Amino acid sequence: MRKETGIILAGSVGVLIGLTLFGVRKFLLKKSKEYDEYYADFHRHFERKNKDEANDGVEFLAVR
Incomplete structure (x- = not known):
């Protein structure tokens, strides 16, 4: 072979x-x-919680 x-x-x-790896x-x-797009909404509500809210009722049970 030359x-x-x-x-x-x-x-x-x-x-x-290279094309295969790309x-x-x-x-x-x-x-x-x-x-990520499908499951993003499930965790969005618990990312930033207001600390002045009391943990009682349905929200308390959902967090537990």
């Missing part, structure tokens, strides 16, 4: 590996984003 052919082959393999990363981030 030197030029080896360089072209190595470059092609490198580009193919595609897998994009796919995994999409799955994570869909998961």
